[in-house]
Amino acid sequence: MPRVLLALFLLGLPASLAAGEAQDRLDELLGVRLDPTRCWRIRDLFLEREDFKFYLNDGYLILSEPYHGRDVAALFLAETSLDSGELVLIPPNTGERESLARFTGETVLSERFTSALMLFSDDTAQQLIAEIQSGASAKPDPAKGEALRERWSPVLRNILEGLAARLMHDALSQAPLEDGFFAAAIGGGRHGRFDAVVDPQMHQQVLVGQAAWRAERRFYEIWCQFQSRSVRSGKRERLQSMGALENYDLDVELLPDLSMKVTAAADFVPGRGGYRTMGVEIAGRLRVSSVRLDGEPADFLQLDTASATAAARRENSLVFIMAPAALEPGRPVRVAIDYEGTVITRAGEDVYYVGSRANWYPRAEPGFTAFTMTFRHPAQLDLVATGKLVETSVEGDVRTSKFQSGAPIRTAGFNLGHYAKTSRQTDGYSIEVLANQVIEERLKPQSSAAVLLPDLTGPRRRGPYPVRQQVVVPAIAPRTPDPAARIEELADSDADAFHFFLERFGPPPTQQVIVSPIPAGFGQGFPGLVYAATLSYLSASDSPLDKMNESDRQFYLELLRPHEIAHQWWGNNVSIESGSDLWMMEALATYSSLLYVEHKRGPEALRAALRDFRQHLLGKNQDGEVIESAGPVSLGERLMMAKFPTAYRLILYEKGAWIFHMLRGMLGDEQFFGLLSELSERYRLKELSVDQLRQAAAARLPKGYDDPELQDFFDQWVYGTGVPRFSLTFETKTAAGKTVVEGVLRQQGVPDNFVTPVELRLEADGAKPVVKTIWTEGPESAFRFEVAGKDPRVLIDPNERILAVR
Incomplete structure (x- = not known):
């Protein structure tokens, strides 16, 4: 995650102010x-x-x-x-x-x-x-x-x-x-x-x-x-962070109208000393009423973020806090913030949408730390949260639930509703699946109107004039999908996906994973808590899945839930240092979901999904520009741009998945899965950089590989753009009783210095296929085969290991 706290272009007009020195200093500045x-x-x-x-x-x-x-x-x-x-x-x-x-x-x-x-x-x-x-x-x-x-x-x-x-x-x-x-x-x-x-x-x-x-x-x-x-040039080093919040204690009261009152306490650990001020982000819809430092009241300002910032994209405000004296580096200050507001909205009968999932509590420089959360909420609602439920009790119509994270985590969340529940155990881990018992309003099918049809039996006489009768066809009430109907089936598949990842990636940060519904078109994976879109609970025959194209339907039914479960490893166990590294976590989660599809339905299912990804990347925006050309995966959130509104998702998730698929082709399955296991173990509760990924992958290459440090590969696919187009021509001749095939592989759509290994397979009648890998050398690269058979045919990248058009 990029450093944003107290960074440039952070603030806008004051949202709420506290009287005191902070207000005076702001007035002077303005x-x-x-x-x-x-x-x-x-x-x-x-x-x-x-x-x-x-x-x-x-x-x-x-x-x-x-x-x-x-x-x-x-x-x-x-x-x-x-x-x-x-x-x-x-x-x-x-x-x-x-x-x-x-x-x-x-x-x-x-x-x-x-x-x-x-x-x-x-x-x-x-x-x-x-x-x-x-x-x-x-x-x-x-x-x-x-x-x-x-x-x-x-x-x-x-x-x-x-x-x-x-x-x-x-x-x-x-x-x-x-x-x-x-x-x-x-x-x-x-x-x-x-x-x-x-x-x-x-x-x-x-x-x-x-x-x-x-x-x-x-x-x-x-x-x-x-x-x-x-x-x-090395004349100066990048500054240390301003500070981090550690050891959270969140005390939350959810009122009957679902607004919340919170006291959030945490240790602010200054990264650099000599400063009197600190800042934390919080959801802009939440209003801070008081701040205390080591138990004493502190001056503060809450200000809305300007639209130019990453904080604004997260819809955050900033709480600017003034300490009575300069802070000492490394010496924790206990910060307590009282605030209230609404992040929960009703999406239907007993269906609730939790917004501001990552910023409902104060945030500073991201890091792994411990969380304790106590919720008091309406007893008729089920509430789940990150961590282990260690205490629960009911008094009147209020339930109190206390959760502790156990292992250090980076993000804490919660969800609530009126749930159907089931669970599975696998290898000492608990997988609990929750489902709403009623579908949200936006997904309820609309009834068709009653239709008046003429009576085709002819006119009837009841008087001197014939009268045409009409038949009323009653409205057809379409079947309303039941989001809990498949809960046992989903629990089996979610637990199976978790087990699949566990065997290959090693232990995740928590012993329990709860998969819970969110009335939205997306998912999100927090430590031990997965938000899964309602559509992922439905059947292919349910509306609106039955009207979607095959690619979109597969996303909800096969990819979304494994993707979010995979975030237990990629994003929650292993994290990143900066925005240019963000693509790795989404790409790894996406490719992990494809690996699970391959495990369940075979290699062709994985290749078919990757073909869809390639088609998406080669699609065009309103100006006729190829989406993949918007920028490399290393741009991260910078891919959120006006000309390419879908580029962020398609490039980070889908091109990123292709990058890992290509690495798999270079390394082979044994070394590739060894790489994933190594990353999960070596960087457990740590940050992984792109360069560390490159070095770890390069160390597993076959001896004599032409790009031994993977520098060309990463320069082209991670830091560059372009999808090569391959074609070939060849001629045959007979020599010494064999058929000699000589040809040229042509490469277009990428710079002339683009180099990549391309597998060619020669098939001929009466002979076994011959496979050869050549490295492209500019627009044209020569190749030569000898084969005993007749009627030779040359296939380009027959196993579809390269993101390319052929």
């Missing part, structure tokens, strides 16, 4: 205006921020008033047609240059602009002033400064609202300038308004991005993001 006494007419001023180069050729530069002794903002403005600024950025690697080109059409950003509103907590102001004092053409112009102050200070306030917590944190804690951030809102150029960011607190410190709209949906598209020049 009162900062541009300073007319520090306004200059400038020419040829240069500013360098890591990989960004700003050339302020001609225009005006004005600084803001200081905030607690620190400069926090500056504005460059080109006023005339001859004025301009220019921003130059050269991404340091091919993948990020290609990413930039997808949005701008160019691999290098060279943008002329007319405005740059800069906010910062680093030494940007000092660098600008030093440039002015060192001889850059600059003439003070306080009169112009007054005009700019009136016109631009309201804009500045809006931007300050979006950066309030970070600016307050850095200023009030007197954070070192080298740890500060820089952000510029660039306007007036070819590409519209976009952001240029440097933040040493981010996992990848340099970012360029822009807000975009598609079908009334807002996206924040990251054009490129990479490690800063100083980190790449």
Whole structure:
């Protein structure tokens, strides 16, 4: 998971405020205006921020008033047609240059602009002033400064609202300038308004991005993001995290209307010292009423997140907390937060949807830790949660249930409803399956209207005039699916899938797994708690599954539940360090579900599913662009983009599954399953990086393999895009009583330097098949066979081990 806490562009307008010093400091910050006494007419001023180069050729530069002794903002403005600024950025690697080109059409950003509103907590102001004092053409112009102050200070306030917590944190804690951030809102150029960011607190410190709209949906598209020049060169290290929350104790009261009141307590362990402030994320629909540090009341602000952030995509707000004194690194502070709100909605009679599943409690830097959760809830409802149920009691119409995680976990969740239940035991583990007893409203079939038909027996006379009679055909009430009808069958298959994974991957983090329904079209796998879509409980003949295409129906009936169960290993046992690693967990869970399908129905079922995945990836968006071209799997959440609204799911899950299938083909089954077992054991309750995956896989390659470190494979399939198209031509001749086949394998749709092993199989009448693997060498690669048979035929990749069109 990428580092987001207190990172740039995190906050928006205050959602709720607590009186005290925090409120006063926020008011002071939002009162900062541009300073007319520090306004200059400038020419040829240069500013360098890591990989960004700003050339302020001609225009005006004005600084803001200081905030607690620190400069926090500056504005460059080109006023005339001859004025301009220019921003130059050269991404340091091919993948990020290609990413930039997808949005701008160019691999290098060279943008002329007319405005740059800069906010910062680093030494940007000092660098600008030093440039002015060192001889850059600059003439003070306080009169112009007054005009700019009136016109631009309201804009500045809006931007300050979006950066309030970070600016307050850095200023009030007197954070070192080298740890500060820089952000510029660039306007007036070819590409519209976009952001240029440097933040040493981010996992990848340099970012360029822009807000975009598609079908009334807002996206924040990251054009490129990479490690800063100083980190790449080794001049500085990436900053440690601000801190983590450990040893949670969550006390939850669910009221009859299903709103919740919670006291969440945890140890905040500072990663770096000297700071007075801390921040935690929580669902935006929940309102914080009080905060305590080591039992004493603390000032706080709860602020809504700006739409440009990962926090906003999670619909989170941020709770900004002020400590009475600087925090010591490594010394825990017990944080207690009281809050309330609603995350549960009714989806039907005794059917409930739990929203904000990953952020219903305060979150900081993700990590493995212990959870204790106590729920008081209406006794007529069943409540299940992550961990082991250690205590339960009923008093009146309220049930109290206490859960403990046992092993450290990263995420805790709960679910509730009026469930049918069954369970299975396998190898000392318990698999409990729950089902709603009534289907949610959105899936109930609609009754057809009554129909009036003419009586075809002819007119009847009851008077002087014939009267045509009508026959009323009553409405047909369609069968309503029963989500609990297959519960025993599902328990058998869920337990069987769990056993299949257990044999191959080793022990998961918990001794019990509960599979529970969620009235939605997706699933989710928490430690010991699986949310499975209602559709995965139904039969193929039930509506709406009976109207789906075969691929979608297979997803719900065969893939979704094993995928989420597999997350017990991939995501809950083994985790990831950063957003560029995210694809591994989803790809491993997806491919694990395919392995289970193969186990149940044979290799052809797996290959058929992979063919569907390939077809999805080669589909096109509304602009006619191939979905796979949206970007490599390593982009992670950056694949959520306006032009390709389905790219994130298809590329991370389905192309990712293909990547592991191709690794399996290279390693062979014995080494491939050995790799999965090794990853699960070596990285148990740890974070796995892509490079660690590459090294572990390379160590299991056959001796003499042409890509011994798998560098080409990962560069092409993980960090690159493109699906090769293979075709071939060949000629035959007879020599020494044998048929000689000589031909050319052609490769298109990928760069000329794309190399991959391709299996060719020669079949001929009267002879055994001959198999040969050749490595592509550019657009054309020669091959040669000798065979004793006649009428030779050459098949490309007959076992379908490569994501390719043939």
